[in-house]
Amino acid sequence: MQSDFFQRAYKVVQQIPPGKVTSYGAIARYLGAVKSARMVGWAMNASHSQPDIIPAHRVVNRNGMLTGKNFFGGSTIMQELLENEGLIIEDDKILNFKENFWDPMDELLKL
């Protein structure tokens, strides 16, 4: 176990519905995190060794840019995964990002 922060971040990412995306900062804020959005990215980095499947491809930066695509082993893997879910990626950025944006807080309100 890395830290509660990591575990919570993973859970949030796993709860992201298909065809939706969120940002590192959104997760960090949801966790109430005093930590910075960078920590979320760090958690994703650790997700590689995590037994659980973390759809990190649904997590992008606040610009909707696939900043971590380079970490998916391939190069366009992340983009194809997102497109496979109905999202449209162009120039490594998500189109209609705002419309496809899913905030963990939204789920919290529903609960």
Place this chain on the structure above:
DNA sequence: AACTTGACGGTCA
């Protein structure tokens, strides 16, 4: 123990 790097984000110039 100290310095550098990093899947970010916001503000300033």
Place this chain on the structure above:
DNA sequence: ATGACCGCCAAGT
């Protein structure tokens, strides 16, 4: 609108 800098916090070297 674009570019640069600072702040956050942990891990790697």
